[in-house]
Amino acid sequence: MRLPLSLLIFLGLLVFIPDDSTASHQFEQSPEQPKVINATVPTYPIIAAMAHVFGKVEVEVETNAKGDVASAKAISGHPLLCGTSEEAAKRWRFELEPKDKNNRSLQLTFDFKNPSDVSCNVKPVFINPYYVEINFVYKLPEFSDTINHIPPESKGKRCPVHGELLKRDKVEIIYGLIEFKPEYLEAEKRLFPYANTEDYGGCVIDNVVNPCDGTEVQASPKYAEVLYCQRCRIAEAKWNKTHPWQRK
Ligand SMILES: [Zn+2]
Numbered sequence: 001m002r003l004p005l006s007l008l009i010f011l012g013l014l015v016f017i018p019d020d021s022t023a024s025h026q027f028e029q030s031p032e033q034p035k036v037i038n039a040t041v042p043t044y045p046i047i048a049a050m051a052h053v054f055g056k057v058e059v060e061v062e063t064n065a066k067g068d069v070a071s072a073k074a075i076s077g078h079p080l081l082c083g084t085s086e087e088a089a090k091r092w093r094f095e096l097e098p099k100d101k102n103n104r105s106l107q108l109t110f111d112f113k114n115p116s117d118v119s120c121n122v123k124p125v126f127i128n129p130y131y132v133e134i135n136f137v138y139k140l141p142e143f144s145d146t147i148n149h150i151p152p153e154s155k156g157k158r159c160p161v162h163g164e165l166l167k168r169d170k171v172e173i174i175y176g177l178i179e180f181k182p183e184y185l186e187a188e189k190r191l192f193p194y195a196n197t198e199d200y201g202g203c204v205i206d207n208v209v210n211p212c213d214g215t216e217v218q219a220s221p222k223y224a225e226v227l228y229c230q231r232c233r234i235a236e237a238k239w240n241k242t243h244p245w246q247r248k
Contacts, residue, residue: 033130034094034104037067041124042088042110044136048080049115057085057110062103067094070103077110085110110134120212140210140217146170147221149199159194159229166194166227173201173224187239192232199224 048054057077064070072089074082089108096104108130115136125133150168157166178200180188188195206219 034063034067034096034106036092036129037095038091038093039126039129039132040088040091041132041134042081042084042112044112044115044134045080045084048078048112049136051080052115053078053080054112054114055081057081057112059085059089059108059110061089061092061106061108063094063096063106064103065096067096069093075107081110081112106130108132112136140208140215143208143217143219143221145218145221146223146225147173149224149226154227157227159232161191161193161235162229162231164229164231166229168225169196169228170223170225171196171198171228173199173220173222175201175203175205175220177203183243184239187243188236191239192229192236194227194229195232195236196226196228197233197236199226 042057055078058075060073060075061069062071069090069092072086074086077085085108088110092108094104094106109132111127111131111133113133113135117136120137124135127133154166158164159166201220201224204220207216208219209216
């Protein structure tokens, strides 16, 4: 699936999960190449994805006698991808033959795939034990279902009508076009300025679609934290009862 990455990033909807999973892989390989015991896949740097940088990085590693990587140096590839590749390469391990118990120089290839090809495949792909394709993986961030509408420094604030200390509450947010009657707005100002039985979130609910699996997530919060006065709420309920047609 192809989506313009710049758009996705502009919308700020995607969080990119680097995949630094460590795994062992069984492959047929040429006898002269030491067997890979541990292969760590580089993370796909967000900055590289945003800069639309991708492609192969070749890393030359030197093993020590135990099969650990003593040093790793990128010999080709984009600078934005070299650091992560070298870091990952340092965590590889090889099974050396007794005759190899001296340092060996080996070459790994990390192939960073085009980040615009939004990938639902979380796993990196081993083309062979020394060659890994790294896809760009993302998931939707989690949206908070509650927004704080309590102004700072409101502690100790009292209702100007009833003189009661304002309390905190979590109320539902109403979306859509709501037009209050002037009579209601006038009464609210005068009789129950801190009823705050619900909150208003504007005309539309923002939903975000995960292009990977098509699931939809509501980005707009469902609830708001507000300050209220209990006597305002009683006054509003009373007013609504006597003016049912004048509210909205
Ligand atoms: Zn009040």
